[in-house]
Amino acid sequence: MTSKIMEYFRGTQNKPGERALVQKLDFFILTFCCLMYFLNYLDRSNLANAYVSGMKEDLxxxxxxxxxxxxxxxxxxxxGQVPCNIALYYIKPRIFFPTTMVIWAGLTMATAGVHNPQGIMAIRFFQAIAEASTFVGTxxxxxxxxxxxxxxxxxGIFTASGLAGTMIGGFIQTGIHSSLNGARGLAGWRWLFIVDGIITLPVAIYGFFFFPNTPSTTTAPYLSAEERALAVSRVPEVDERTPISxxxxxxxxxxxxxxxxxxLWIIAGETESFSSNSLLALYMKAHPTHKYTVSQLNNYPTGVPAVGIVSTLSWATLTDFMGxxxxxxGYWIGITGIITSAMILAPGSTTAVHFAAYYWAGSVYACQATFFAWANDVLRHEEDSLRAVVIASMNMGSNAVNAWWxxxxxxxxxxxxxxxxxxAMIACSIALAVWTTGMLYMTRRDEKGRKVGNEETDKNSEVIPEKV
Structure with a gap:
């Protein structure tokens, strides 16, 4: 068992030059994508941080x-989900991703100048379209x-970077509120959006120069011709068809x-509602007996994404290791959703119990990395355009439901x-466990069918020796 664990963490690359290739990919792809998603989630979470830091009263x-x-x-x-993912077929990712970052950085800074909630609504709509491909596109x-x-x-590393943005956002708002509140006549929450926009721009510039596109279209100067050919050979060869037909x-x-x-992702997305809707911050803001300071309102909820980071990395690594x-x-989330909801609903439950429930519920974030990896695993033998649309549609469906949910x-x-x-959380948790079971049956059925098909192909391709 120990040797198997060591082998896993050393890597599974066996072809000559493969380990060096993967190390380059990890550096250039993961650094850009993780920074992009970190800033994406920093922006999203900071609306709630600004709300509890004076924006509610000012506007x-x-x-x-x-x-x-x-x-x-x-x-x-x-x-924006499906159109943005389809756009990656027609616009190089090295151009598309950084361009959308520049757009949302500008809109983030524009939020600092609003005078009413309606102004934020208009900005956030267009900002959301610019951010739409960050998660599913990656x-x-x-x-x-x-x-x-x-x-x-x-x-898992990619998803954890977004959670880090959520977690660190509270600390950033605390620092900005204490150091810049009132500077040049602007409230601290306004400075938060200005700083968010400014720090996004250098990452966009980095992407313009170094993001490698896809294996079949890459022109990255740090990849040799042999490494590009090796990258193409590492993934199954599938049909390339236009996604617009x-x-x-x-x-x-x-x-x-x-x-x-x-x-699957519609149901799973709603089990994330404890965390994605910043419920702990709202719970603290509306607490009937305890009044929290601005620093506490920003800092205490950071424990939720912290748990999410640990859970995401643990489950992503474990499911890789387990094949x-x-x-x-899916089953872990079902158990977590039922128990944590019951803890909050229980008559006479204390504030400490509620905090524990919200923190534990942060572990549900693990479904982001694992379920999208599951979709990539199952669809890697299908045409690329189908994989792109299914992945985008997963997030589109989840957000369409969450819009009113x-x-x-x-x-x-x-x-x-x-x-x-x-x-509602209890109902979703039960539904997720049931749906996961159905998905497991369908994927295993396809794996069995593909294995039988490959065996028949190998058998038919055998050369029968001529009789002498």
Missing amino acids: HFKGNQLNQINTVFTVGYTI HYILGSWYTEKELGKRS WSFIKRCFASWYWYGFVM GKRYLV SIIFYSANLAPKFTRGMW
Whole structure:
């Protein structure tokens, strides 16, 4: 067992030059994608940080206007999913990703000048479209470069970088509020958006020069001709077809992959609602007996993504080590969702119990890396355009549901207990366990069929010796 663990962490690259290639890919792909996603989540989480740091009072928020802004963002994000991933077929990722970063950096800085919630709504809609391909586009790129045994760990590192943005955002807001609040006549929460936008630009410039595109289109100067050929040989050869055609649309909707993985992520996405809707921060803000300081409102919720980072990296590594058993995370999430909801709903439960439940619920973030790695694993034998559309549709479906789900079940005016949302969480957790079981059956059926097909092909290709 020890030797197997050591072999896994040393790497699974066996071809000459393969380890050096993977090390280059890790450096140039993961550094850019992780920094991009870190800044993406930093921006998203900082709206909630700004809200509890004075923006609510300065802009005269009423009722559930914060949730409405999040819904507007979700609508824009949903609209942009599939078009942005398809755009990667026609615009080089080295150009597309950095360009969208420059756009959202500008819109982030523009948020510092708003005077009412409606202004934020307008900005966040277009910002969401610019950010739409960050998550699904990166998972498509990772699936294009890395093998099945390498993918989970890289997906986990990428997802953890976004959670780090959520976690660090609270500390950044605390620092900005204490050092820049009132500087040049601007409130601390306004400086937060200015700083966010400025630090995004250098990463975009880095991407313009060094991102390698895909194995078949890369012109990266740090990859030799032999390394480019090796990169192409590491992934299955599949048909290349245009994603914009009626025949492709029919093939997409005729396969179970689209329905299976889209519904999987719709359900799983709603089990993340404890964390993605910043419920702990809203719980603290609306606490009936305890009044928290601005620093506490920003710092205490950082424990949720911290748990998410540990859980994401642990599960991504474990499922790689176990041969790609990504489905195990579905059952973990089901158990977690039921127990943590019950802890909050329990009569007489204390504030400490509620904090423990919200922190534990952060482990649900592990489903991001593992479920998208699962989709990449299963679809790596299908045409690339189908893989790109399914991955984008997963996030599109999840966000389309979350656009109204968060208002109904996790509106800010339902704080601090979110009773309606807790019951919805229990229902989603049960549904996820059931759906994961169905997905496991379908994927194993396909694996068996593909294995039989390969054996028949090998048998038919054998050369029969001539009789003398």
